[in-house]
Amino acid sequence: MxxxxxxxxxxxxxxxxxxxxxxxxxxxxxxxxxxxxxxxxxxxxLLELVEPDAVNPAWGKPWSLDVLPIQIDDWAKEPxxxxxxxxxxxxxxxxxxxxxxxxxxxxxxxxxxxxxxxxxxxxxxxxxxxxxxxxxxxxxxxxxxxxxxxxxCRPAGDAAYARQMADKCFGVNETRLATKRLGGLFSVGRVQTPTLGLVVNRDEAIENHVTRKYYELTATGGCADASGAPVFKFKPDKDMLAGEKHVFDRDVLDAVKAKLDGSGMSFSTVISKKVENPPLPYNLTVLLS
Incomplete structure (x- = not known):
């Protein structure tokens, strides 16, 4: 069979x-x-990389800085x-x-x-x-x-195995190093620690967020058919934004407003309705074909 x-x-x-x-x-x-x-x-x-002390008892507890870095070229696995x-x-x-x-x-x-x-x-x-x-x-x-x-096809699996070893090697060495130097148990991982850092940084940004007032410049127009009053919003250029997402200096927009006050412009446009269906879900067969 x-x-x-x-x-x-x-x-x-x-x-x-x-x-x-x-x-x-x-x-x-x-x-x-x-x-x-x-x-x-x-x-x-179904398998996982064995713990370092299964390869060399000297790499087990109590941990020591003297044995670092721990490196295993062909890391064995067990169920x-x-x-x-x-x-x-x-x-x-x-x-x-x-x-x-x-x-x-x-x-x-x-x-x-x-x-x-x-x-x-x-x-x-x-x-x-x-x-x-x-x-x-x-x-x-x-x-x-x-x-x-x-x-x-095995090279693809070899790449995944290399990532496994990289994760394990980084975690084993950095966890031992941080724990011995800082005191207490500190778990460090190649993926885990940067991800945790993103979460912590985001939480700190939210906690320390300072509310700021920003300004926008708009103009209200008129329609010949009296169907409503469209509102136009001024779009600042990069120099005016100075690296920010909004304009925080009102004087900058006041200067623009002063130049526009009393001026006018006419134009015509056509409004049409369009129905757009939501995109289809990703299809793995199509993506891999």
């Missing part, structure tokens, strides 16, 4: 519905077999505690597989999620890659007609 490993259970059921030749409910238990295929799913990442059973279930299916089809999502992380499990389990058989962009059955069937060798 051909073992298909999807990234998520929902996608696995969609694939099984398309290629296994049977009715599959939304809550059907995986794996699902039929037509020579067996379909199973991961549940996101997450809550997903060990799923890893074992996939492992039990591999001996019966004539080949494995990587059906991770069509992105870097999707590639890695399946690759890392196969690497961890030491699978050495043939691996193919399928790119499933949506849950439409005919499109899934078409995708399975265009399988490619998974080895050609």
């Amino acid at each position: 051909k073992l298909v490993i999807a990234e998520k259970p929902m996608l696995a059921r969609d694939i099984a519905r398309a290629i296994c030749g049977k009715e599959v409910s939304e809550s059907a238990r995986l794996p699902i077999s039929g037509n020579g295929y067996t379909v199973i799913a991961c549940a996101g990442h 997450t505690e809550d997903k060990k059973d799923l890893v074992e279930r996939i492992d039990s299916l591999l001996p019966e597989a004539e080949c494995v089809i990587n059906a991770g999502d069509p992105d870097d992380e999707g590639q890695l999620i399946v690759d890392e499990v196969l690497d961890y389990l030491g699978y050495e058989g043939e691996v193919l890659r399928v790119y499933v962009n949506d849950n439409i059955e005919k499109n899934i069937v078409k995708a399975f007609e265009h399988l490619v060798p998974n080895e050609q």
